[in-house]
Amino acid sequence: MSCANSCSAKIGLILVFLALVSDFLCSKPVGAEMSDSPPRIAFPVAYSLEGQTYSDSITSDPWLGKDKFLHLYASTCLVGLGFYTFHYGLEEEKGESRLFAVLGTAVIGLLKEEHDRRSPESLFSFKDLIADFIGIAVGVALFTF
Numbered sequence: 001m002s003c004a005n006s007c008s009a010k011i012g013l014i015l016v017f018l019a020l021v022s023d024f025l026c027s028k029p030v031g032a033e034m035s036d037s038p039p040r041i042a043f044p045v046a047y048s049l050e051g052q053t054y055s056d057s058i059t060s061d062p063w064l065g066k067d068k069f070l071h072l073y074a075s076t077c078l079v080g081l082g083f084y085t086f087h088y089g090l091e092e093e094k095g096e097s098r099l100f101a102v103l104g105t106a107v108i109g110l111l112k113e114e115h116d117r118r119s120p121e122s123l124f125s126f127k128d129l130i131a132d133f134i135g136i137a138v139g140v141a142l143f144t145f
Contacts, residue, residue, distance in 0.1 A: 061123070061125050061127050061128075063127060067128065067131075068127060068128065068131040069131075071109070071128050071131035071132050071135060072131045072132070072134055072135035072138065073135065074132075074135065075105050075109060075131070075132045075133070075134075075135025075136050075138075075139060076135040076136075076138045076139040076142065077139070078101070078104070078105040078108060078139070079101045079102060079105050079135070079136055079138075079139025079140055079143060079144070080101075080139050080142065080143035081101075082097075082100060082101030082102075082104050082105060083097050083098060083100075083101040083139075083143050083144045084143070085101075086100045086101060094144065097144070098140060098144040101139070101140075101143075101144065102136055102140060105132070105135075105136050105139070106132070106133070106136060109128075109129060109132035109133075109136075110129070112128075112132075113125065113128055113129055116128075
C-alpha cells in the first residue's frame with residue numbers, strides 16, 4: 001500500500017471516529033439543563049447529590065457484575081478488531097497497530113463513561129474503566145503477539 005493510500009485511509013478513519021464521538025463531546029443529555037451541581041461520579045464514599053444518596057455506590061456497582069464482564073469483553077474485542085484493521089487491513093507495523101488499537105479502545109471506554117456521567121440515569125464508574133483496561137490488556141495478550 002502506498003504512502004498516499006495509507007495516509008488517506010488513516011485520515012478517513014480519524015474523521016469517521018471524530019464524527020461518531022462528537023455527539024458525546026459536544027452535547028448534553030436530552031432535556032438536561034446546565035447546573036452548578038457536581039458531576040455524577042460513583043465514588044466509594046458517601047455523598048449527596050440533589051437529594052439522592054450515593055453511599056451505597058459500592059454495592060450498586062459490583063466488581064463481579066454483568067456490566068464489568070461486558071466492559072472487559074467489549075474492550076478485548078475492540079483491541080482485536082482495531083489491531084486486525086490496522087495491521088492486516090492498512091498494513092501497518094505490528095507495534096503501530098497495537099498502539100492504535102489500545103489507544104482507540106481506551107478513548108472509546110473513556111467516552112462511554114463520560115456519556116454515563118452526563119446521563120441522568122447512570123453514573124461514571126471507575127470500576128468500569130478498570131474493567132475496560134483489564135480488557136485492553138487481555139486483548140493485547142490474545143490478539144497482538
